[in-house]
Amino acid sequence: MDAYDEGANARHGPDEPVGRSAPADQVLSVAASAEPLDQGPPLDQGLPPDQGLPPDQGPPLDQGPPVDPRSGIAALSLPGQIVVVLALAVVAVGVCVHLGMTFLHVAPTNTVTREHGKAVDDWIYPEFEQNWKLFAPNPLQQNISIQARAEVRDGEGGTVTTGWYDLSAEDGRAIDGNLLPSHTQQNELRRAWDFFLATHDTENRPVGLRGSLSETYLRRIVELRLDRDDAVRAATGGGGAVERVQVRSRTSNVPPPEWSREKVSTTPSYRELPWWPVPAAGAGGGAR
Template sequence: MDAYDEDSQALRGPDGSTGARRPQDQGDHERPPAREISGDPHGPVAQERSGDPHGHLAPESPGRPDGPSSRDGSGGPDEPPAPEPPPLPPAPRTGVAALSPRYQVGAAIALAVIAVGACVHLVMVFLSLAPANTVTKQHGKAIEEWVYPEFEQNWKLFAPNPLQQNIAVQVRAEVRMKDGGVRTTGWNDLSARDGAAIDGSLVPSHTQQNELRRAWDFFVSTHGPDNRPVGMRGALSEQYVRRIVVMRLYREDATSREGVIQRVQVRSRTTNVQPPGWSREKISDKPFYRVLPWWTVAADEAAGGVR
């Protein structure tokens, strides 16, 4: 085996002789300096560092502080941590919750009053339609005053023989003018004006459709053919019709607006609905009038709450 002499740079043979060093021997035994090795991960430097005879690099420790970055994407130990995002603002309150405590109490009280009123109304309407019982016998007058005439219920929609007549309510008045004289107006057809307002309207008023019609039905059902009241609700129906016609005159009649209404007279004009052309039925087309006596208008009705 050859021995390497560092001082003479020569090879000693088995007999101790020396000779010139061959280039191929130098390439086999001399290790190149580390600075001349490129960054090959499979080179001899990588083998020496890792201790792997196959030239694989040792896995990098996950907790190494000298790495370019940590696994969570943050910088090294010298970099400050990323700032936390600001907290989200609270969701705005809406509805009753957005009110102050004082107004919340007021809203709760108002809702409670509305709920109680709705329940009382439903009970009253139910008792007015229910068969006679102990409650209706003891509190019948209070139930009638609550329901009639605005909330009266009927079953005419399901009648086997519906109405086949056109009924128009008309009114005239005696008006005291500013000069002291009294003037009588002509007949005002209130039903015709309601019909003209409803005709062609996509959303007709409930008042224009039902107020005058229901008031007249209420009057007819509580009065006999001689126009005298029948039962306890007769006087109430008269007052109801009178207040409606006075209000309408002040609103729609020019003469009534210039003075003060003293008396009113109401009449109905009834005409039969004519049968179709293919029918052989013969029906009179002459109108029938029902004329009521003159009603004196009270002071509060003449120029008070209904004007």
């Protein structure tokens, strides 16, 4: 081979020492004349979002027939919609009628059931028979007021019998317009009268051990009410003492509405109790 081959692997002649390199100017000229290596195509550096590939210009994909957005009753034809609406209306009316008939059947006796009771029973029996009632016991359809009067000993030793005082009406006047009426005004007198009726027969005789207790409770309430009554004090000159009290109830039916043909007697009935003596502790200077 030629002794002047360049490169680190060039073979040397016998007269040249091993490891001898070519002159520096020769190396520089060779490097300058060398052609650059082929670097190949540049690596894909990515494209900005707004410089992507052009959109596909091919034919659009087949999307199929358009979907009808209607569903349910709206998807039916007009005759079908009319049939469905009529069926729903019939069902709704039937449910309302059934609920109304059931309510009248379990409700207390009233104007409607008195006039149309047979129609209600024909609807209920035998398929829809009910064994319960809406109210137990039936709500009162009467106005009951408790009245009382007293025998008062005046300052000269005589006795004066007062007129009847409507204690229930006094409670009613105290409750009207009062946003926070007391429990005493609302329930004391009514509960005392209910207690008395539950422990006495129609002849006002006590039944059981609680009969005397209910008498004492009702009498004590009446004593305190009459002792505070201005009319009682005025009738006795303000210095009398209550010796006996008497209680009665006045009961009248609630009148029917104007549109009703029901005839109800509004004449009041009275239940008058015997005179009750006031104990000496309460008679000395008035009931306390």
